[in-house]
Amino acid sequence: MLDVRRLRVLREVASHGSFSAAAEALSYTQSAVSQQIAALEREAGAQLVERSARGIKLTDPGRALVAHADAILARLADAEEELLAINGLRGGRLRIAAFPSACAALMPQAIATFRDRHPGVELSLTPAEPPEGLTLLRAGDVDVALAIEATGPPARTDSADLDALTLLDDPMYIMLPRDHPLAGSSRLKLADLADEEWMIGSGRTTCPDTSIFLRACQAAGFEPRMAFNLDDYNAIQGFVAAGMGISFIPDLALINLRDDLVIRSFGSGRAPVRRIVAVTLSDSYRSPAKQAMLDVLVEVSGAFGARRTELALAS
Known part of the structure; x- marks a missing residue:
């Protein structure tokens, strides 16, 4: 054996x-x-x-x-998780993977809320971009992975072995350096930015943010010129502030916006949106701790959506 x-x-x-x-x-x-x-x-x-x-x-x-x-x-x-769950929420462990902007905007409140309600459960959080998070989930190294999908009901995944629970629809904005000629406009048409250099996500078209960005540009009638491919929105902010280009940025990533940048909404049509989902293995045991965390994630994400940032309308 x-x-x-x-x-x-x-x-x-x-x-x-x-x-x-x-x-x-x-x-x-x-x-x-x-x-x-x-x-x-x-x-x-x-x-x-x-x-x-x-x-x-x-x-x-x-x-x-x-x-x-x-x-x-x-x-x-x-x-192992099922055996630990025999004691309900008085013990056991729960392992979560989340991508950086979710780690910054959603997970602190989610973990604080969960620990306040269920202090006996051991929690761990692994920062991981969505593809890596799903790999960890399938390998049994985490119990819940936060991922990104293009919008379009219902919440889904690319594989029958995964279940996705919708948490939040996260709109994209346009990020410019404060001295950009169009920084004074409250709303922008994407087609007016066709000649700009862009930075967004990684260079992989399989990256959800990148694919959402490319589809939006194509719908506006142009292929974007990419200056740099970066995976971290904090790094992208630095490059945009330095005048190296402009970028899309999702609402979740606006939690720590630099002072030398401006955020503008799309002037016409619906803004590109990415859907934030909590993913679990479809045939895995739904422990009390896992279900409690999914409930907390829905609650915290709903509260975040209710106080949706208005930075895109600021001057």
Whole structure:
């Protein structure tokens, strides 16, 4: 029978590409990782890893085993969570992944509210962009992941193994340096900004914010010229303030706006909107702690939406 702990070691070796990196991630020695892999190969009756001077490569049996490892480890994490939940909300743990703007705007109040109501539950928060957060969720490393979708009811995900709960529709604004020629306009037409250089999200079209931005520009009749690709809206603010370009910015990211920037609404039509969702595994155990956190996230997100910032209308 295969040892689950050794499956976890194999997954880390495959993820990091070397025994030494896997050892560091697991807080093991490199020798211990090597011994665990050798023992797993004996259990599997097949060579799982090819070793060379340039690192390691999985064999076909190794790739097959790793493909099953994530699901096995996720189910075991569910089993542990269910056992911990026997004591209801008097104990147990809950692990959450959230992207940076949600970490700044939603999670502080959500965690404070949850801890006030359920102090016996151990909480952890991992900052992770949506694709990485969903990877952590599928691997069983977190219980809830906050993600971003394009709007369009109902809330959905790209995979049948995930359930998405809508938290908030988060509108986009246009961010300009304060000395920009159009900074005095209260509202802007996107088509009037076709000749500008832009910064938004990463360069990956699979990034939700990037895809929302590109579709909005295409609908306005132009392909944007990208100055830099950045994943952090705090960094984007710095580049915009330095005159390197302009950017979209979502409402969640306005919580720590710089003084040398202005935010403007879209002058006509509906502003591009990203939908914030809380994602769970569709067939995972819904522990009392997990359900309580989902309820708190809905509550906190609703309160945030009710006091929607009016910075876009400021001069």
